[in-house]
Amino acid sequence: MSATPRKEGRVIVIGASLAGSMAAIELARAGLRVTLIDKESFPRRKPCGEGLSARGQAELTAAGCSLNELSCEHRPLDGYRIFHGSRSLEIPDEAGLVGISRIELDNRLISYAARFPSIDIVLGGKASVVESRIGHCKVRARGCDFVGGTLIVADGAASPTIRSLGRTVRAPRLPRLGTSSSWGLVRGELLSKVHTVLVRGGEIYLTPLANGVVNVSALGDRSLIQPFAQERSLRVRVDAIAEMIGVSLEPMYAPLSCGAINTYYRGASIHGAYVVGDACETFDPCAGFGMAHALLTGRLAAQFVTRGLGELAPDTVLRAYELEREDRIRDVRGFTRLTSATMTSGIGRMSLPLLVSTGLAARVSSSVHDTHGPDLVRRLVSLLGGRSLSPHAEAMTAS
């Protein structure tokens, strides 16, 4: 049975998370009609480390929906504390990183979008593209066809839309899988920092959020992630890490996992459609730029779509969007142009296998502390699969 077109929307947006909702809000402010579609119903959970950089917040503010405007609770953080072997070091972030719950942020943003009469929101229906070319698109969801003049693809890292349009989403040589869960702080004080534990095969992040909630996320290869994705083995590992940091945590939300996040399309357009957020390119969360990129590109695409309805040819404007995006994200590109953070301290010079963006590495200050004894490190190592920590860790311990 073929679906009948029911609704005309000037712009159809697939994916109503940060990138998609942001695009819809910016378009509505410019007076355009939008159909915003997501396969989930909100509020919904999303695997994430929940560290929102100052750049991400600046995008929200510029779109008129700052965290305060959204009434979204958040915890100000002042940088990262990185644990590696028996040492830790601190990377400051004076710019204003915050810990923020994605259930809340995503829900507040889509609720904000829902206030615009020109935005139609369609939830709980997987969207599939029927037609897409410059100046025209038809998208099917929940048995209806939605027809518009422009398509924005904002459906995340695995982007089924990009795949369905016949383009390859480049598979990484070493897939980095992700998982996250929420915990309550029952004892101790967590510094206002993202606590990052570097282990062979990946990283574990503890991000303090508002109201004593702590997000525990892990990114890495399958052998690291699998135990973090299962409630029982996760508990043992989180207890050991919490002990190392000097706190005690109780589980609140079970772990949520996702596939490889370092797959990327790395193209900001496809068949006349604008591609935004993770659907376009994923970033190393260590630099906290995933959410910022989603918000930035959502807004940027909307601004170019609006421009494309004026004098200029839509394909010229689409190309201009691609170039502008490249320009804006060059300094924080993750996964693809990474650098190691090299730090000098009282114990000498060392290079960590911490892959951070060049922008962040440039801001690294040299603060290295002995934080915990070899016994706890050994326990952690055996918990994390009996493998040794990376050669860097041993070099650090020996130095």
Ligand SMILES: Cc1cc2nc3c(=O)[nH]c(=O)nc-3n(C[C@H](O)[C@H](O)[C@H](O)COP(=O)(O)OP(=O)(O)OC[C@H]3O[C@@H](n4cnc5c(N)ncnc54)[C@H](O)[C@@H]3O)c2cc1C
């Ligand atoms: C473990 C982990 C930790 C992370 N930590 C951080 C961090 O601390 N800081 C940071 O800035 N970033 C972090 N990130 C990255 C961040 O989560 C993403 O960059 C961000 O969510 C991208 O937003 P988006 O709107 O592009 O896509 P997503 O948030 O992935 O949203 C895509 C949306 O599209 C919808 N969708 C998918 N397919 C369809 C379809 N066919 N039809 C309709 N809807 C569809 C989905 O339901 C979803 O709502 C982390 C990611 C992971 C996995």
